[in-house]
Amino acid sequence: MQWSSRQASGFSGRGDPVGEIALVARLECAAIIAGKGSPPQKTSQLLAATMSGLTSADADALPTAVRQSLLLEMALSLGSWPAYFVVRCPHCEELADVTVTQRDFEGQIAASAPAQVSLAVSETEMSFRAPNGTDEIAVLAEPAMTESQFLRRLTLEHETADEILAGLSEGGAEAAISEITALCCPPVGTIPLPCPACGGIVTFWFDGFEWIARHIGSAIEDVSLLARAFGWTEDAICALPQARRDLYLRHAREALT
Ligand SMILES: [Zn+2]
Numbered sequence: 622m623q624w625s626s627r628q629a630s631g632f633s634g635r636g637d638p639v640g641e642i643a644l645v646a647r648l649e650c651a652a653i654i655a656g657k658g659s660p661p662q663k664t665s666q667l668l669a670a671t672m673s674g675l676t677s678a679d680a681d682a683l684p685t686a687v688r689q690s691l692l693l694e695m696a697l698s699l700g701s702w703p704a705y706f707v708v709r710c711p712h713c714e715e716l717a718d719v720t721v722t723q724r725d726f727e728g729q730i731a732a733s734a735p736a737q738v739s740l741a742v743s744e745t746e747m748s749f750r751a752p753n754g755t756d757e758i759a760v761l762a763e764p765a766m767t768e769s770q771f772l773r774r775l776t777l778e779h780e781t782a783d784e785i786l787a788g789l790s791e792g793g794a795e796a797a798i799s800e801i802t803a804l805c806c807p808p809v810g811t812i813p814l815p816c817p818a819c820g821g822i823v824t825f826w827f828d829g830f831e832w833i834a835r836h837i838g839s840a841i842e843d844v845s846l847l848a849r850a851f852g853w854t855e856d857a858i859c860a861l862p863q864a865r866r867d868l869y870l871r872h873a874r875e876a877l878t
Contacts, residue, residue, distance in 0.1 A: 642698060644866070645859040646671050647840035654834045661757035664692055667833065671695055681754040686734035688754055689809035689829070694730050696829035697723045699836040708814075712821035719814065719825055726827070729809050737777060738804045742797055743785050748777040749797075751805035768794035775801060846873050 642650070649670040653663055665680035668691050672680075680688065703722045710717065737750045749772070756774060760766060769786060772794045776782050786794075810827040847858045847866070850873035858866065 642671050642695070643859075644840055644844070644863070647837050648844065648855070648859070650833065650837045651841050654837060659758060659761045660830060661754055661761065664688055664757075664830065665754050667695065668692065681758065684734065684736055684751040684753050685757060685806045686751065686809065688757075689806075690730050692829040692833070693726060693810050693827070696827070696832040696836075697726060697730075699833060706825070708823060708825055710816040710818060710821060710823050712816060712823075713819040715816065715818040717817055717823075721812070721825075721827065725812055726810065734805050734807055736805070738801055740797055740800055743789060743793070745779075745781065745785050747779050747782065747785065749775040749801050750777055751775075752802065767791060768798055772797055843870055846870065846877075849873075850876060 650667055653666040653670060656663075658666070665677045665688075668680040668683075668688065669675050669677040672691070683691075703720050706719045706721065707716055708719050709715070734751065737748055739746055739748050741747075752775060756771070759774070760771065768791050769789060772789075773782075773786055775798075776786065779785075789797075808826070810829055812825045812827075814823050814825055815821070816823050843866070844855055844858050847853055847869055848855070851869065861869070
């Protein structure tokens with residue numbers, strides 16, 4: 622990761638998708654991103670579309686930390702790297718250019734967060750599971766869900782759980798949830814950087830979902846271009862090896878100019 626004072630480079634990030642994700646899966650991802658559903662539902666669908674043997678329901682059941690790592694891994698396989706971003710320092714308001722390489726996130730993909738944790742709640746030791754995709758989806762679908770109700774969802778078997786949770790204030794439930802998420806859902810895709818202007822620490826966050834959405838769209842453009850140029854079907858285009866598709870794409874682009 623390099624971080625320098627703002628120069629004229631501006632916001633780039635758009636590169637040709639090179640990833641190992643097959644074209645047919647990228648087309649499916651484009652349809653998922655453009656389709657209906659909340660971001661956590663789309664995250665599950667994206668993971669299912671690109672990982673063999675994983676269904677959307679399987680992805681729902683994965684802990685949030687695992688889902689975020691997988692999404693980051695998928696994002697890193699798309700686009701051209703290093704990638705350039707412009708970040709505003711929250712301390713001094715100065716803009717700075719940030720150069721990010723795939724290696725900057727290595728530790729975050731390998732990192733494993735606990736699947737369950739024990740906390741003292743109202744002086745009783747209780748166990749909670751890590752939040753997962755189903756919880757992410759439920760929180761968005763039920764905005765009226767209270768902190769206590771959410772904590773109840775995460776509670777693992779405990780003989781006096783109902784009693785303890787009933788006596789817990791919303792503030793107490795919120796504090797317990799903060800503790801669980803801090804332990805089980807460490808931030809994925811964030812890099813702390815010293816601001817070149819004021820030295821304050823700026824947390825750069827790479828939004829994997831946004832990156833995927835930005836880079837997957839070119840799959841549709843490529844197929845449309847080949848279909849128009851040669852009259853091929855989507856199936857025929859997807860069946861071509863990537864290297865041959867690239868040759869035909871170059872030919873089709875040259876014919877346009
Ligand atoms: Zn600053």
